[in-house]
Amino acid sequence: MNRLTTVDLSNPQDVVAEAFDSDESVRLEFQNAVAADALTFAEAFAAAYKMFIDFQRECEGGVQRGLVGAFIHGVLDDCLTSVKLLLSGKLGASGNLARQAVEGICMALLTAHPRTLLFKDQECNYWKLVVDEDERAEGNRAPYQVLANESRLGLSAGAATQLKRNIDSHHAHSHAGRLAIALRMDLAPGGKIYFGGHFDAEKLDGYRAELRQRTALCRWALEVMQELVGTVRTLPVDASE
Numbered sequence: 001m002n003r004l005t006t007v008d009l010s011n012p013q014d015v016v017a018e019a020f021d022s023d024e025s026v027r028l029e030f031q032n033a034v035a036a037d038a039l040t041f042a043e044a045f046a047a048a049y050k051m052f053i054d055f056q057r058e059c060e061g062g063v064q065r066g067l068v069g070a071f072i073h074g075v076l077d078d079c080l081t082s083v084k085l086l087l088s089g090k091l092g093a094s095g096n097l098a099r100q101a102v103e104g105i106c107m108a109l110l111t112a113h114p115r116t117l118l119f120k121d122q123e124c125n126y127w128k129l130v131v132d133e134d135e136r137a138e139g140n141r142a143p144y145q146v147l148a149n150e151s152r153l154g155l156s157a158g159a160a161t162q163l164k165r166n167i168d169s170h171h172a173h174s175h176a177g178r179l180a181i182a183l184r185m186d187l188a189p190g191g192k193i194y195f196g197g198h199f200d201a202e203k204l205d206g207y208r209a210e211l212r213q214r215t216a217l218c219r220w221a222l223e224v225m226q227e228l229v230g231t232v233r234t235l236p237v238d239a240s241e
Contacts, residue, residue, distance in 0.1 A: 009195065018195075018196065023088050023089070023196065023197055026089045026197050026198060026199050027087055027088060029199035030086075030087040030088075030089070030199055030207070031087070033201070033204055033207070034087075034207055034211055037207075037208050037211040037215075038083075038211060040212075041214055041215045041218065044218035044219050044222075045076070045079060045080060045215075047218070047219075048076060048218045048219070048221045048222040048225070049076060051222050051225045052072060052076060052221075054229075055069065055072065055225045055228075055229055055232075056069050056073070058229055058233055059072075059232055061237040062236050062237050062238055063127070063131060064111065064112075064235050065232055065237070067111045067130055067131075068108050068111050068127075068228065068232055068235075071105075071107045071108035072104070072108050072221065072224070072225060074100075074104045075104040075108070075217070076218070076221060078097045078098070078100050078104060079097075079098070079101050079214055079217050079218055081097055082094045082095075082097035082098045082101065083211065083214050085097065085197075086207065086210055086211065086214070088197040089196070089197025089198045090196075090197045091203070091206070091207075091210065092180055092183045094210065095170040095210070098166075098170055098213065098214060098217060099166075099167055099170035101217050101221075102143065102163055102166050102167050102217065103139040103140065103142050103143065103167070104139070105163065105217075105220055105224055106142035106143050107139060108224060108228065109146055109153055109155075109224065109228070110127075110142060110145060110149070110153075111130060112231050112232060113126060113149075113152070113153060113231075114231060114234060114235060115152075117145070117152055117153075118148060118149060120136065124136070126145075143160075143164045143167045144164070146160045146163060146164075147161065147163075147164055163220075166213070166217075169213075184198075185200075186198075186200050186202065187200060187202035188202055
């Protein structure tokens, strides 16, 4: 919100108006500043979504298959919504969703595995842990579990570490602190502090870096679908089999 002079947030009617405001002026500033990076993201997302249309069909017919498709759907939804938040000036919230997208990639990998994996010195079928809402299937644990089962999952060396590193890069976005304060204000001396989203030219390099990261997430999602589609086809159509 860049209209502190015209919005009175002690007035409930103004609060309602602000809650439904489209922040068009903020989004226009982003559109003018990061158009090329946004287009690159769009191309990567479109390619991943095109693959997802066919991948989703392969995920029909069983609980395990359906969970894999649901996690990949969530990855793409989180990526797109994350970028929408970023282009509305809400970098912290955008980063949280990007982290969730990486967790979704990890959970899809774990869920699609046709055999047991190792969790806390116990052999388990991950997808059954998800169905049972077992605490070992909580999303925040997934990157560590992928790392621990990297060889069983058939991942290339360093892939799990890269996923974990991406998660770690969003850690500061997830908690109150100095970074959270900085994301709500202009970085230039005497800069304003905002409620809601805003565009800050001093953060332009950061905005572009975040968009490139979301683009990478879309490409990872595409690669994961390409890798998993053959495995999904071998999974039971009926979960009871």
